[in-house]
Each structure stands twice: as C-alpha cells, then as structure tokens.
Amino acid sequence: MIAQGTCLLALDENNGGRLVGFVLAGAQFPEDVEQHRIGAEKMDQNTWGNTSRMLSKIEREANIFERFGVSKVLYSHITSVATSMRGRGLGSRLAATLMDVGRSKGFPAMVAYCTSFYSARQKEALGMQCVHSLAYADYKDAEGRPIFTPFAPHTMASTM
Template identity: 75%
Template sequence: MTSNTKEGVIIRSMVLEDYENVKLFMKKEYFTAEPLCKSSGEAVHLQNEKENDAINISMIAQGTSLLALDENDGGRIVGFVLAGAELPEDVERNCRIAETLEDNAWGRIFRIIAKAEHEANIFERYGISKALYSHVTCVAASMRGKGLGSRLAATLMDLGRSRGFPAMVAYCTSFYSARQKEALGMQCIYSLDYTDYKDDRGRVIFTPAAPHTTLQVMAIKL
C-alpha cells in the first residue's frame, strides 16, 4: 500500500518490526483511554499478554494494519489501527475461546465482543464469506480531535477495497469511535447497552463513564 502524508503525519502499512513500539504506545494511549479498559480499574495491558500479542501480530502479518507517524516530531507514533480478515469460522472459534477465559477485564472484554460478533452476524446479513475487521484504533491524546482517527479508518477502507474485501466491520466500545465511523458512512448493525449486559447474578459487568453507554457494531460494504 502506498503511504500518504497530510500535515506532516504519514500513514503507512504496519510491519512486524513496528510491534514493539506499537505495544508501548498501546500501554500509554489505548489501555488508559478505551472505556472498558479504563473503567475496569485493572492493569489490562498485563492480562492475557501472550494471547493479545498473538492476535495483534497475526493481523500485522496480513499487511492490513496501519501506522500513523508524525514526521515533524522525529517519526513519533501518533496513531494506529490493527485490522485483519475475519471469517465465519473465526466468530465461532471466538465464542468457544470466550467460554474458557478467566474472569479478568481482558476476558470480560473478549466475551462481550464475541457475543456481539455472533449476534451481529455480518456474514449472513451481507451474504459474504469474509470481512475486514477493524480491531483496535488508537490516536495519541495530543492528536485527538484533529481527524486522524477518521483518516486512519478511511485509509483502511481503501486498503480493504484494494484487497478485495466486500465489507469492513468494527466493534466500537466507545461512543466517539462509533460516531466517527458513522460519519464515514458505516452503519450500526447491532448494539448492546452496557446496562443490559449482566453476569449470572444479575450485576452489570461494564460501567464506563458517559457517553460510553453502548457497544455498537459498525459495518460498511466496500
């Protein structure tokens, strides 16, 4: 994929050699800001680290993840999106994995995403056999509100089209990420209010601060 630059920020394909720095960036900028991680009060970046690394590295290896670098600041990472192919069998496998995970924040987040994947059923809804799954998008706090997240998502859509993906899907735990993707033409095909998602004892599992009240599955045909 050809990289593109705007106002000194270049977006290019992420490669495996980037992951060490991306992981450090995630610890500082993603796990402290993503609503479900932030509200958990747990050190989510230390939980299921091996599994999390495997998921992220597998996506980078597909050549479908993007990195944003500020060339005006020594090539500092200012954003990224981890994305990869999702197939029907992945959804079923994730449901099985979700049942085996321990009851920590990482496991609870994995379980609610697996539930949303299964119930949204993008493959049957759109009559497709694969989709480009936008897994994690993160922008540095210093760059938020400047359109970089939208630029990353739009670049990912273009990449998806060039790779022959018929659709792109994102599981948005944040109000702002869902709103951003809606502005790019993505449609909410499934939603789950956090107040309705409870454990076996009837207790609400996730209580992020407003306006993050709902998990939304956003999708678009490419």
C-alpha cells in the same frame, strides 16, 4: 494481521517520526465467529476475559456474514490515537485509509466493534451503519449486575 498488510501506522514526521496512531485490522471469516466464542469462554474472569466474551456475544448477534451474504470481512480490531493528537481527525483518516486498503485487497465489507460513543460516531460519519448494539447496562454477570459501567456518553457497544 501485520503479514496481511492490513494494519496502519500514523507517524508524526514533525516530531522525529513518533508513532501517534495505529489500526490493527485483519481478515475475518465465518468460522472465526465460533472460534472466538470458544476462546472467550475459556478466558479468566477478568477485564480482558469479560471484554472478549462481550465482543464475542456482539459478534454472534450481529451475524455479519449472513446479514450481508459475504464470506470474508476486514475486521478493524483496534484504533488508537495518542492523546496529544486527538481531536485532529487522525482516527477518521486512519479508518478511511483502512477502508481503502480493504477495497484494494478485495474485502466486500469492513466491520468494527465500537465500544466507545466516539468511535461509533466516527465510523458513522465515514458511511458505516450500525447493524447491532448492546447497552452496557444490559450486559450483566450471574448476579444481575452490569459488568461494565462506563461514563456517559459511552452507553453502548455497537457493531458498525
């Protein structure tokens, strides 16, 4: 992703250039959806494996490539902002800048899988639309127990 020129860093110039936020993003193509499913299914039964399987399920159900008739998207994988910098609009500025980067590189759409109420709300405020969601309470293990039980208001994982 770094080689694609689609990742961003936010540095605090008033604090010696300290890293205070970043976005990992990269190109995604239709064939990646099946590769993600296969990779996720091979992962261990731990938090990372469970998260990967859930995101793969959401990715398949959202069906972005067919839904929008596109052959590539800019996929915003992770956005992180230092705790000390939250609430100042830095995450929104990073996402808006990523949209600009995507446009300049010819991406017809940007996709983000938001696992937090706040990240989905942020993307919506930037003009993105929710095209699919999965309630955490509905994502269950083989015994019928929810795999993830985050505190409210984080009740859904959304494809934006």
